Amino acid sequence: MKAISNIKKRYENYQGLDAADKKMFWKEALVNNAMYIMMIIAVIYTYTQNNRFLTVGSIVNILSLSAAYIPIACGIAGCIVLTGTDLSAGRVVGLTACISASLLQSVDYGTKMFPNLPVMPILLVIIIAIAVGGLVGWVNGFFVAKFQLHPFIVTLATQLIVNGTLLIYIMINGNNGQPLSGLDKSFKDFVTGSHLTLFGTPIPNYVWYACVIVAIMWFIWNKTTFGKNMFAVGSNPEAANVSGVNVMKTTILVHTLAGAMYGITGFIESARIGSNTATTGANYESDAIAACVIGGVSFVGGTGKISGVVTGVFLLRIIFVALQFLSINQNWQYIIKGVIILVACAIDMRKYLVRK
Numbered sequence: 001m002k003a004i005s006n007i008k009k010r011y012e013n014y015q016g017l018d019a020a021d022k023k024m025f026w027k028e029a030l031v032n033n034a035m036y037i038m039m040i041i042a043v044i045y046t047y048t049q050n051n052r053f054l055t056v057g058s059i060v061n062i063l064s065l066s067a068a069y070i071p072i073a074c075g076i077a078g079c080i081v082l083t084g085t086d087l088s089a090g091r092v093v094g095l096t097a098c099i100s101a102s103l104l105q106s107v108d109y110g111t112k113m114f115p116n117l118p119v120m121p122i123l124l125v126i127i128i129a130i131a132v133g134g135l136v137g138w139v140n141g142f143f144v145a146k147f148q149l150h151p152f153i154v155t156l157a158t159q160l161i162v163n164g165t166l167l168i169y170i171m172i173n174g175n176n177g178q179p180l181s182g183l184d185k186s187f188k189d190f191v192t193g194s195h196l197t198l199f200g201t202p203i204p205n206y207v208w209y210a211c212v213i214v215a216i217m218w219f220i221w222n223k224t225t226f227g228k229n230m231f232a233v234g235s236n237p238e239a240a241n242v243s244g245v246n247v248m249k250t251t252i253l254v255h256t257l258a259g260a261m262y263g264i265t266g267f268i269e270s271a272r273i274g275s276n277t278a279t280t281g282a283n284y285e286s287d288a289i290a291a292c293v294i295g296g297v298s299f300v301g302g303t304g305k306i307s308g309v310v311t312g313v314f315l316l317r318i319i320f321v322a323l324q325f326l327s328i329n330q331n332w333q334y335i336i337k338g339v340i341i342l343v344a345c346a347i348d349m350r351k352y353l354v355r356k
Contacts, residue, residue, distance in 0.1 A: 035294050035344055039315045046322040053325045056199045063203070066317045067210035068265070068272055070310060073288040074217045075137075075261025077309045078254040080292050081234040083301035084144065084151030086255070088159040089262050089288060092136050093281030095166045096129040096266025100187075101180035101276040102169075103128070109182030113175045119184045129263040136162060137259020141252035167278055181275040191271035206268045213264065218306040220257070230254055235302030290337065291316045293344040300349070316340070 030037070046053045072089055079086045102113040103120040136158055143154045170177050191209075194202035221227040229250045232240040241247050265284070270276055295312025297304030319340065323333050 034347055035315070035340075039318060042319055042322050046325050050325045053322065056201050058321070058325075060198055060201045060203060062314070062317050062321050064207060065321070066310075066314045067204070067207040068268055069284070069287060069291065069313050069317070070210040071213050071261045071268070072265040072284055073291045073309050073313050074213060074306060075258035075265075076285060076288045077292045077295075077297045077304055077306070078230060078258050079151060080289070080297045080299055081230055081301060081304050082151075082251060082254055083234060083299060085155065085285075085289060085299075086140065086151065086258060087155040087285055088136060088140065088162055089155075089258070090281045090284035090286075091159050091162040091166060092133050092259060092262040093266040093269060093284050094276075094278065095162055095169065095281075096132050096263045097270040097273070097280045098166060098170055098180055098266075098276050098278075099132060100125050100129050100267045100270040101183060104184050104187040104270070105180065105182050106184045111175070111178060112182065113173055113180060119186070122187060122190055125187075126264070126267055129267040130260045131263070133259040133261070133263025133266065134256050135259065137256040137262070138252060140259070141255030144255065145248040145251035170278055177278065179275040179277045180270075183271060183274060188271050188274070191268055204272075206272065209264075209268065213261070214306060214310055217261075221306055226250070226253060231302050286337070286341070287316060290341045290344060293341065293348055296348075298348050299345065 043053075052058060072093060076086050076089050103117070103125050104122070105112045105114075105119070107119060140151070140154050140158055143149050144151050167177075170180065189205075191206050192204050194204055196203050221230070229240065229245045232243065232245050233247050233250050237247050240250075266281065269280060273280060291312035292304070292309055293299070293312070294315055295305075295308035295310070297309060297312075319336075320333065323336065328336070
């Protein structure tokens with residue numbers, strides 16, 4: 001009802017505009033929604049070139065790929081709300097994915113990293129992955145808040161540290177950097193198994209886990225004091241501090257929560273990929289940042305919605321899957337991804353300047 005009321009109000013306001021203002025209204029609407037318009041055009045064009053793009057299997061594939069990236073996007077969105085970013089996200093995903101894989105390899109796998117270690121309880125491994133990710137996030141938040149360092153510099157440093165740690169980890173116990181595979185069936189069933197199908201196409205379990213994460217993050221952002229403090233700090237840290245908000249504590253908690261989300265992403269990716277190496281999670285942060293910006297999480301701070309993040313993830317996955325259906329060269333896909341980020345950031349900044 002509220003949405004209908006808002007639409008009606010906007011229509012009435014539009015009717016009251018003169019010709020010049022109406023022209024400006026449509027111009028602003030086109031610019032502000034340029035990314036969505038481009039996505040719609042891309043979907044229509046891809047379907048005309050390859051009608052398999054909108055089959056049930058393809059749609060479930062897009063849904064599954066989006067679900068895999070939702071946790072990391074929800075985590076990094078909080079950092080962007082604070083006018084920052086997190087370059088370490090992808091490396092944390094890689095580290096936690098390799099840790100999860102090494103602890104959940106089948107006992108009879110020939111090149112098991114820890115041969116004498118039984119298959120660990122899945123819940124314990126999830127906690128370990130969250131703890132490792134949360135620790136890296138805490139370090140990021142501490143140095144950003146305590147020493148007033150720019151998040152770009154802090155997370156660049158932790159990216160290198162985590163990457164080095166990952167490289168050392170996959171070399172231990174004679175593994176010598178070999179892919180961590182041979183995962184236990186219980187682990188694969190827990191993550192990639194399916195209890196529900198869509199017209200005969202199985203929907204992986206991690207899609208439902210992503211739905212739970214979205215619900216939790218929405219509640220944290222919209223219904224808790226922590227969420228309100230996060231937006232206050234992102235909008236104006238000085239004013240938030242005067243209002244009684246503990247800026248340092250809030251900043252640390254935002255980054256710690258982000259790290260925990262990266263840990264969950266790593267845990268899911270470990271089973272989804274099935275064979276984990278030092279490159280697992282590489283550049284995931286760029287996709288997550290792009291999804292957040294497309295979804296309306298502004299780098300100017302204090303603006304963003306979890307629903308927007310989810311929308312951004314879906315739109316980005318649709319584009320990437322469409323490029324594959326169009327048989328676009330992988331090298332060109334990197335270029336297109338970069339252009340999408342530039343355009344999204346430019347539109348975001350334009351919106352900010354118009355409001356200002």
